[in-house]
Amino acid sequence: MKLKILPPSLREKKRYIAFEVISEEPLSRDDLISLIWKSSLAFCGESQTSKFNIWVMKVWKYQLEEHENVLRGILKCTREEVNPVRATMSIIAKFKGKRVVFHTLGISGTIRSATKKFIKPKE
Template structure:
């Protein structure tokens, strides 16, 4: 079977993210919860149009692949995720890119997790 020409293939976007949770989660647990969140928020038809796939996930950071016309819906589904295995969790989307290489270089290379600073603390 012949492959489609690049002009006929579906375009995609890559969303690098950080998982913030009470306990570490496995890739399979994360995939299950993202799909459940997308299906409950968007419905089965729109969730399937988003074409969400978790490409990589390790040490609390990863990349999600989605359709270029459904980026907003995908981000909304990721924001709606609140629990993984019964423990509180959230996904923080770091940005959007057209290639995996650029998403990794720009958003994940030297990423430091957000740590609130204690300013004006009186003892």
Template sequence: MKLKILPPTLRGDKRYLAFEVISQVPLPRDDLIYIIWESCLKFHGECETSKFRLWVTRSWDLNSNSSNKGHFYLKGILQCNRGDEEKVRGALCLISNYKGKQLVFHTLGLAGTIKSATQKFIKPSP
């Protein structure tokens, strides 16, 4: 018997947090995911973090500019459940270092779709 897919009306609503990371070392995507999960686990615990349904949907490396002066920039979109956005933001604010190097997370904004988050916060058109 074939499994049925859950219809969209029964799925949970999602929200997308656009963020920016400034670090002293380049961050691969795997390290970025690890940092976000560890911060949420330390601040909220396993039971609460599992309800967030966190997922890094996209990330952009902005280090093509040579005038960064030792800083590495990264922007991305983080998916979470509707209603848990403020809890995730709180956990992201607590991130300050990774492997002994300083790190800063900025939340750029919140959107209902990936497209609107990208257009508003990641790649603003002139």
């Protein structure tokens, strides 16, 4: 039997972090997830990571003039732990011996506004 959904006041408050990844080699969605989890466990530890409630929501391929392998995505985390998650992401430097860099584009309360503002902004 499925559990009944919690009322909104009891649900965990969340934030969506829009990010950009530039890498030497092309990365898949699974690579991204493993990178973020490994970095979080190493940098913050198991106890702290359990509070983050990390979830990669969406990933897009993106084109930038000077870089070949660019991905943009949205990551969900708890509202209170936005800064540690951001720090965890920005500390990532390597994946399987190749250089990688994460840049945070912005933080938003909904996926829609995160996409509109940071992933696909109107020019």
